[in-house]
Amino acid sequence: MPLLPSFRLLLSRTYFTSAKKRPFQVAIDGPAASGKSTTAKMVAQRLGFDYIDTGAFYRCVTLAALSKGINPSDPSNTGKIASIAGEAQISLETVFPERTTSSASASPPTTRVYLDSIDVSSEIRTAQVSKHVSATAAIGAVREAVLHKVRSIGANDDFAEGAATARDGLVMDGRDIGTVVLPNADLKIFLVANSQVRAERRLQELIKNGADPASGVLQVEDVRKDLEQRDELDRTRKVSPLKKAPDAVELDTSGLTIEGQVDIIVSTVKGLQSRQ
Numbered sequence: 001m002p003l004l005p006s007f008r009l010l011l012s013r014t015y016f017t018s019a020k021k022r023p024f025q026v027a028i029d030g031p032a033a034s035g036k037s038t039t040a041k042m043v044a045q046r047l048g049f050d051y052i053d054t055g056a057f058y059r060c061v062t063l064a065a066l067s068k069g070i071n072p073s074d075p076s077n078t079g080k081i082a083s084i085a086g087e088a089q090i091s092l093e094t095v096f097p098e099r100t101t102s103s104a105s106a107s108p109p110t111t112r113v114y115l116d117s118i119d120v121s122s123e124i125r126t127a128q129v130s131k132h133v134s135a136t137a138a139i140g141a142v143r144e145a146v147l148h149k150v151r152s153i154g155a156n157d158d159f160a161e162g163a164a165t166a167r168d169g170l171v172m173d174g175r176d177i178g179t180v181v182l183p184n185a186d187l188k189i190f191l192v193a194n195s196q197v198r199a200e201r202r203l204q205e206l207i208k209n210g211a212d213p214a215s216g217v218l219q220v221e222d223v224r225k226d227l228e229q230r231d232e233l234d235r236t237r238k239v240s241p242l243k244k245a246p247d248a249v250e251l252d253t254s255g256l257t258i259e260g261q262v263d264i265i266v267s268t269v270k271g272l273q274s275r276q
């Protein structure tokens with residue numbers, strides 16, 4: 001897969017004037033269902049890097065609130081949601097089935113998400129959690145709590161020392177990774193895809209995970225509206241809104257295969273590493 005012009009430009013710049021000690025960091029941001037987590041996991045697998053899905057943290061806080069009967073979309077619940085975020089014990093475990101250097105990987109990596117030691121990997125992906133997660137993520141105190149948690153598992157500028165990760169680098173995806181969480185990331189990608197493509201992909205994923213399209217609840221139009229509403233909330237919130245970092249490279253996955261978008265990012269990382 002040839003590199004897009006913006007990626008070639010990135011590789012032609014001289015970025016590394018001094019030796020860096022910390023492992024390589026890749027930040028992937030973008031709107032809902034643009035392919036961030038699928039791409040990030042496979043890039044991590046190909047490069048032997050760690051993977052952190054930050055959206056899972058906001059989903060866990062949302063699930064914890066809903067399971068206590070607290071509605072995250074009700075502004076009078078902000079304080080309660082912030083306390084839940086502070087107390088929640090969240091951990092991620094990504095299983096990389098096999099490390100491969102070719103683009104054809106046998107099975108994709110899987111991430112299990114634990115909330116207070118309970119596996120909630122499926123529960124955090126329900127339509128109910130998706131409906132309220134942007135409201136949760138707009139609360140400043142929730143974002144601080146999540147930032148603290150992701151930093152404590154190695155997402156900081158000197159995570160080589162005593163870090164949770166034993167791997168060669170880190171791929172992290174979310175909405176504010178290039179702007180707030182990893183502002184000095186070695187490579188920042190802003191993944192986009194048109195909303196119709198994103199809705200169709202997300203619908204297929206929901207069906208694959210057991211949702212029934214015949215129930216009438218799950219139509220591609222509804223999924224598209226839900227994604228667009230969430231993007232609007234994520235883009236317009238006051239704290240750490242979804243936005244492309246000035247030094248991020250945009251990659252439109254609308255016409256790409258998953259392998260194609262992974263190849264572009266892996267080649268770019270290798271190009272940058274060879275200049276370090």
Ligand SMILES: Nc1ncnc2c1ncn2[C@@H]1O[C@H](COP(=O)(O)OP(=O)(O)O)[C@@H](O)[C@H]1O
Pocket residue numbers: 030031032033034035036037038039201202204205253256257258261
């Ligand atoms: N290029 C692509 N072609 C087809 N399906 C894709 C592509 N990229 C991602 N997908 C699928 O789209 C869905 C949403 O991707 P996901 O990685 O969950 O997005 P995000 O993390 O941005 O919300 C997943 O089912 C994923 O497998």
Ligand SMILES: Nc1ccn([C@H]2C[C@H](O)[C@@H](COP(=O)(O)OP(=O)(O)O)O2)c(=O)n1
Pocket residue numbers: 031032033034037054055056058059133134137138173174175176177230234
């Ligand atoms: N770093 C992040 C990650 C996610 N969020 C918010 C915004 C999203 O609507 C929710 C859920 O994110 P997630 O990546 O799991 O959602 P999608 O897979 O894109 O549907 O969390 C955020 O505000 N900041």
